Amino acid sequence: MPLSKNSQSLPAVFGSGVLRITICSLLLMIDIESYTLLLNQVLEMTEQKAFLGVPLTRPKVAFFELSSCEGCQLQLLNNEATLLDFLSLVEIVRFREGMKEAGDDYEIAFVEGSITRMDEEELLRVIRSQARIVVALGSCACFGGVNQLKNRFNDLEWVKKEVYGSFPIETQEVKPISAVIKVDLEIYGCPIKKEEVERIVTALVLGEQVHHPQYPVCMECKARENICLFDLGEPCLGPVTRAGCAAWCPSNRLGCWGCRGPAPEANLAQLQIIMEERGVSRERMIDRLECFGGFAGFVAEVKGKKGESI
Amino acid sequence: MLFKVFPAAELIRLFELLAADRIVGPVKKGEDRYGRSLYDFDVVHDFSDLHLDYEQTIHSAKNYFLPYREDLCTFTFQDDGSGDGGDWHKEVDYGVYAPLVLFGLHPCDINALNKLDKVLLGGRYPNPFYGEKRANMFIVGHSCSPQPFCFCKSMGTDSAIRGFDLFLTRMDDLYFAEILSPRAFHLLEQIDCHDPDSSEHRHYMDIMEARESLFIAHVDTSDLTKILDLEFQASVWEEWGQKCLSCGTCAQVCPTCYCYGVEERVDMDFTRAYKEKQLYSCNLLDFASVAGGHNFRPESHTRLKYRYYHKHRGFVEAFEESLCVGCGRCGQSCLARITVPEVIASVRASKE
Numbered sequence: 001m002p003l004s005k006n007s008q009s010l011p012a013v014f015g016s017g018v019l020r021i022t023i024c025s026l027l028l029m030i031d032i033e034s035y036t037l038l039l040n041q042v043l044e045m046t047e048q049k050a051f052l053g054v055p056l057t058r059p060k061v062a063f064f065e066l067s068s069c070e071g072c073q074l075q076l077l078n079n080e081a082t083l084l085d086f087l088s089l090v091e092i093v094r095f096r097e098g099m100k101e102a103g104d105d106y107e108i109a110f111v112e113g114s115i116t117r118m119d120e121e122e123l124l125r126v127i128r129s130q131a132r133i134v135v136a137l138g139s140c141a142c143f144g145g146v147n148q149l150k151n152r153f154n155d156l157e158w159v160k161k162e163v164y165g166s167f168p169i170e171t172q173e174v175k176p177i178s179a180v181i182k183v184d185l186e187i188y189g190c191p192i193k194k195e196e197v198e199r200i201v202t203a204l205v206l207g208e209q210v211h212h213p214q215y216p217v218c219m220e221c222k223a224r225e226n227i228c229l230f231d232l233g234e235p236c237l238g239p240v241t242r243a244g245c246a247a248w249c250p251s252n253r254l255g256c257w258g259c260r261g262p263a264p265e266a267n268l269a270q271l272q273i274i275m276e277e278r279g280v281s282r283e284r285m286i287d288r289l290e291c292f293g294g295f296a297g298f299v300a301e302v303k304g305k306k307g308e309s310i
Numbered sequence: 311m312l313f314k315v316f317p318a319a320e321l322i323r324l325f326e327l328l329a330a331d332r333i334v335g336p337v338k339k340g341e342d343r344y345g346r347s348l349y350d351f352d353v354v355h356d357f358s359d360l361h362l363d364y365e366q367t368i369h370s371a372k373n374y375f376l377p378y379r380e381d382l383c384t385f386t387f388q389d390d391g392s393g394d395g396g397d398w399h400k401e402v403d404y405g406v407y408a409p410l411v412l413f414g415l416h417p418c419d420i421n422a423l424n425k426l427d428k429v430l431l432g433g434r435y436p437n438p439f440y441g442e443k444r445a446n447m448f449i450v451g452h453s454c455s456p457q458p459f460c461f462c463k464s465m466g467t468d469s470a471i472r473g474f475d476l477f478l479t480r481m482d483d484l485y486f487a488e489i490l491s492p493r494a495f496h497l498l499e500q501i502d503c504h505d506p507d508s509s510e511h512r513h514y515m516d517i518m519e520a521r522e523s524l525f526i527a528h529v530d531t532s533d534l535t536k537i538l539d540l541e542f543q544a545s546v547w548e549e550w551g552q553k554c555l556s557c558g559t560c561a562q563v564c565p566t567c568y569c570y571g572v573e574e575r576v577d578m579d580f581t582r583a584y585k586e587k588q589l590y591s592c593n594l595l596d597f598a599s600v601a602g603g604h605n606f607r608p609e610s611h612t613r614l615k616y617r618y619y620h621k622h623r624g625f626v627e628a629f630e631e632s633l634c635v636g637c638g639r640c641g642q643s644c645l646a647r648i649t650v651p652e653v654i655a656s657v658r659a660s661k662e
Contacts, residue, residue: 051387052398218562219559223379228643230645
């Protein structure tokens with residue numbers, strides 16, 4: 001039975017009738033007898049966890065979504081091999097992708113998505129007043145994500161009309177959540193890398209500091225012994241983008257689009273030279289840098305120099 | 311040293327005799343946008359995949375003796391719930407499960423291993439993870455054709471005189487074999503080979519002489535340690551630093567870069583923890599960050615400079631040889647086109 005290792009540490013949230021979708025998919029993998037055994041163990045489970053004799057408390061965690069595809073939250077459910085371990089780390093009180101209940105008593109709030117409406121700003125302030133730790137989950141929450149692409153048009157009314165026609169809808173300039181509230185931790189990526197979230201949440205539970213890689217994607221790409229995409233004639237933002245994704249896209253021969261934002265001290269001036277030398281047009285480079293919003297400052301600088309607007 | 315000669319067609323038999331062990335050699339990984347072949351070291355299952363005519367691999371064979379990531383030890387915790395934390399066990403796995411044959415290393419890469427041996431095995435605290443892998447390694451060297459970016463001749467690593475079991479030099483339809491180990495000798499006994507005659511000696515000498523003329527790139531290493539000391543404040547370092555992406559690519563492809571960081575990782579169910587080693591690069595932003603948050607080398611030019619100082623000055627003073635083998639991989643992989651011959655030449659030309 002593949003799940004026996006995890007069954008001792010099943011969380012209450014699992015037994016309380018939630019996460020039905022997940023249970024259904026798990027059922028496909030295990031037989032009914034094992035499933036019954038699993039449920040019995042859930043009921044008998046002890047909640048107290050400890051590491052090296054030090055008792056640990058399972059923080060109450062809530063997931064919220066602003067304007068987004070909720071793909072980052074879905075990522076968390078996407079790895080059934082470690083899902084139960086992950087759920088045993090924390091006590092989830094709100095998680096729309098996996099449960100019906102929605103509690104308001106939480107210590108850690110994971111917020112996915114960017115701000116495109118006033119009510120989202122108000123919701124964020126409520127979250128901030130309630131949560132001890134606010135985590136920006138994914139590129140939308142960190143930088144505005146794909147949503148912020150509309151910001152590059154000067155006339156947002158025109159954008160609204162193009163997209164929604166005469167349908168009455170409120171939509172404003174896209175902002176990352178840090179534009180409205182203080183964010184304690186950012187988890188980058190579109191989508192987030194589940195392994196990275198697991199590592200970060202484990203660190204939070206243990207009370208350890210959370211470290212993000214300080215180097216660009218190239219470091220991880222080379223460790224996977226990939227062929228450099230520039231050698232294949234494909235532009236790539238790997239040299240300036242923060243690592244941590246294990247060079248996910250370049251390993252699949254897709255040039256990096258910078259979803260994790262710039263690495264600290266990223267050498268963007270040299271990136272321009274690299275692109276130029278290899279015949280990648282400035283427009284194409286800016287398109288890429290603009291895609292997820294992480295490089296907004298640099299793009300504004302480059303455009304400002306030329307005094308242009310789209 | 312013993313010499314033998316065998317027909318090139320016999321090479322497949324040599325390969326098959328070694329194939330009981332895991333063979334790693336140069337294989338073709340693809341073509342770049344100009345149609346040039348790209349090679350890397352990988353496990354070779356079929357003799358026809360072995361491309362001994364490779365110019366240079368993108369990466370060194372480092373992953374097979376200094377893996378990019380490696381667990382140094384694993385801790386298992388058994389908490390009996392008594393409140394004292396319970397029992398724990400530590401396991402160390404050197405990661406060697408089968409002998410390895412490195413088939414087709416060029417002299418630069420063999421010399422790289424010789425240099426790593428000095429640091430990682432020769433000191434007071436030998437590195438058992440590296441040592442175990444080295445002890446279970448059979449090395450077949452292969453002659454190369456110097457490329458425009460190769461500067462091994464300047465570094466004195468253009469030929470290997472030790473650090474291999476067998477070294478093969480292609481001479482038209484023949485292989486000229488240099489033998490350094492009993493196992494290599496007994497292997498050759500099992501294929502069709504003979505002692506070289508004087509005309510074959512001559513042929514070998516001619517080939518080596520012709521190879522000499524192919525070296526284009528040079529690094530002037532005379533008095534280099536002193537010059538580096540004198541030019542510590544030279545502005546050329548800042549110029550190179552402006553280009554540097556601090557991405558670590560040069561160190562990742564380098565056959566001798568051995569610096570690393572260690573991180574601890576705990577499983578989500580708290581029953582296991584690991585100490586994981588990751589090869590790091592002195593060009594990375596936080597390489598010289600210390601507890602408390604101070605970074606001794608926050609500027610990219612300082613980090614780049616110290617990479618050169620380690621390779622071409624510090625190591626020379628400690629071991630009387632450079633840590634650079636002149637394989638040229640760092641320059642080939644650097645998107646900012648920072649190459650060792652150009653950096654050293656610019657420092658030498660500095661008039662400050």
